[in-house]
Amino acid sequence: MSSWRRDVASGLVVLVPILVTLFVLNWLYAKVAELPVVRTLPPYYGVPVAIVVFVMLVLSVGYLMRTTVGRLFERGLDSAMNHVPLIRVLYNASKLAVETALTGTEDLQKPVRLETWPGINMTAFKTGQTTADGKVVLFMPTAPNITTGFVIEVAPDRIEETGESVEEALTRILSAGFAEDEHAQGVEVPVEEAVADAGRESDAGTDVSTDGSGDPD
Template structure:
């Protein structure tokens, strides 16, 4: 086995294992944080196969999730009313008056809006030539200006919550056959991750051939 081959196998193993470990760590951290919420839950024990288990932590986590979901739905219903718009505008005004914190508030709000509905609102990706010989990935927004230009969103990489809103003529960008998920994967990974990229670098293929 050549050095390039075992390096590729090791890298492939890391690609599978590291995301699983990170996901498991985040789940454990969230579970521990929810279990530490001071809710009025008494210690409950169950006996299973001769062993006694304390189930107060799972009950506390479940109760916390139920309360959180109810609060989210209640606020969402309130925000769809005129009174909700008034409250949201007031909160925005107050938070934008706080130096430093307004940056965190606006960034987190935009991030949540992008995660919840950003991908659904973005339409098909296109290629736009920003400078001569340089193309960038943009997304149609479905909006047009009064003079007939299409409004595109040009995200930054790897943070797609920031970017530029550009107005271009319909013949100034190139249509693609990509899906929104494929284009977002490329932007979020700063160009390193393609949704379907099975090509082998030339130098690696050459090393494998020499080692066989």
């Protein structure tokens, strides 16, 4: 991926969630300000009352999300949004932007790589927790929907540090890999090349063994 295309993708992943969040907040505030009870108030009372009503609305929705009905609604909304190719990226990025602004990313430890299959690495995050037998608990998100994933327990020696920040790893996951940094650590070797190298090493080992045994004649 060229440098300018990577920069554009990274910029969109950062800016679009912010713009979408601001648009939604502005739309909600405008709807609250248009309520009859708010419009009948004097101008110097209208804005404070609209802000109070908006905050109460946010708190009410937040409380609803803690109930079974709220969780079912959120799960259904996530499922619906993640079935639309472009909307799912914007939706998850916006959701991450709000969660990051309110809670920060300190709860997520440094991202790591985990070799799930030979030659295949996946990005995961340390949770800061360990099991009774000494295994490290990781959260491996899916892409681009980072609200779902897998909680896995692995031995510490199977984990490889990436040397990147949480924001960089989340940007790559949210962009489905299109914002991958060209200077990221690690070099991917094509499967065909790896197999060919293994074959050459095997042939070389056979030749050395034959030469070492000497000619029986």
